[in-house]
Amino acid sequence: MALLEFTDRGIYCPPAEIYIDPWKPVKRALITHGHADHARWGSDYYLCTRSAKPVIRNRLGPINIETVDYGESRLINGVRFSFHPAGHIVGSAQIRVEHQGEVWVASGDYKLENDGLSEAFEPIRCHTFITECTFGLPIYQWPTQEAVFADINTWWAQNRAEGKVTVLTGYALGKAQRLMHGLDPTIGPIFTHGSVENVNEILRAQGISLPHSTRLAQGTKKGQVEGSIIIVPPYALNSPLVRRFLPASVGMASGWMLLPEAIHKRNADRGFILSDHADWDELNRAVAATGAERIVATHGYTEQFSQWLREQGYDANAQHTEFEGEI
Numbered sequence: 390m391a392l393l394e395f396t397d398r399g400i401y402c403p404p405a406e407i408y409i410d411p412w413k414p415v416k417r418a419l420i421t422h423g424h425a426d427h428a429r430w431g432s433d434y435y436l437c438t439r440s441a442k443p444v445i446r447n448r449l450g451p452i453n454i455e456t457v458d459y460g461e462s463r464l465i466n467g468v469r470f471s472f473h474p475a476g477h478i479v480g481s482a483q484i485r486v487e488h489q490g491e492v493w494v495a496s497g498d499y500k501l502e503n504d505g506l507s508e509a510f511e512p513i514r515c516h517t518f519i520t521e522c523t524f525g526l527p528i529y530q531w532p533t534q535e536a537v538f539a540d541i542n543t544w545w546a547q548n549r550a551e552g553k554v555t556v557l558t559g560y561a562l563g564k565a566q567r568l569m570h571g572l573d574p575t576i577g578p579i580f581t582h583g584s585v586e587n588v589n590e591i592l593r594a595q596g597i598s599l600p601h602s603t604r605l606a607q608g609t610k611k612g613q614v615e616g617s618i619i620i621v622p623p624y625a626l627n628s629p630l631v632r633r634f635l636p637a638s639v640g641m642a643s644g645w646m647l648l649p650e651a652i653h654k655r656n657a658d659r660g661f662i663l664s665d666h667a668d669w670d671e672l673n674r675a676v677a678a679t680g681a682e683r684i685v686a687t688h689g690y691t692e693q694f695s696q697w698l699r700e701q702g703y704d705a706n707a708q709h710t711e712f713e714g715e716i
Contacts, residue, residue, distance in 0.1 A: 421497025441480025476510030525694030
């Protein structure tokens with residue numbers, strides 16, 4: 390019997406009778422981070438990191454939730470669990486599972502580049518590593534975030550000089566705050582969609598420093614946002630709230646922007662290659678750093694990445710999950 394198994398409810402640890410990031414309600418759930426494909430409503434009990442809890446509670450409501458600090462151990466039915474930084478978003482964790490001398494690590498989502506907001510990724514030694522591979526092909530190689538933000542700020546400044554509103558998309562939790570962290574606020578005001586500002590308020594209450602931003606409201610006039618940048622989640626790009634400020638210069642920040650056709654497909658003027666997931670090199674570095682012999686590839690290019698790992702001498706296989714990665 391494997392220490393962790395893939396079931397129709399999620400990643401299951403039989404001796405501890407717990408699930409990691411279950412996609413259906415269970416009795417006990419260990420949660421790697423607060424994105425909706427990993428933290429789902431309906432379980433009886435949740436355990437997460439201290440810094441992930443505020444967002445998870447806000448999203449899931451009055452749930453039974455406990456927290457641990459990074460590196461703190463919890464013994465459940467003889468199985469030792471600990472949470473370690475994943476570098477994906479604030480509070481995100483890899484979960485280390487140890488039982489009778491065997492160690493597994495479930496990575497959740499992760500990236501190795503330190504964004505200055507999330508707790509920096511920490512490699513964990515193990516026998517089996519469950520890794521995401523959202524961008525598990527060699528073509529996915531990220532530029533440095535310094536270079537990306539230099540491009541974003543230059544684009545914004547040019548739009549301002551031309552009298553244009555700048556609209557930039559990013560997920561409300563994680564990407565939006567990373568974008569804000571990299572913006573030059575001397576260029577102009579920063580406005581945010583309500584879903585982004587809700588997360589901003591939660592993170593600021595945790596002591597996380599973000600540039601000043603103004604919530605975009607129904608009463609916000611076009612004249613108030615001229616020369617500014619508006620951060621919105623991708624789904625809101627065509628909403629009446631945002632469309633009133635068009636024509637504007639629209640940019641999208643995502644790993645998928647590495648593909649030129651992705652920019653056109655999403656009707657954007659500019660695409661910026663910025664992902665909160667590991668690129669090809671980071672995936673390989675992360676796998677090597679664990680020292681693991683067995684690798685399980687989930688959500689992404691699972692077949693291609695596991696085949697590559699087998700060619701490198703790993704015992705690797707692909708597993709289907711309901712995690713979405715970056716869309």
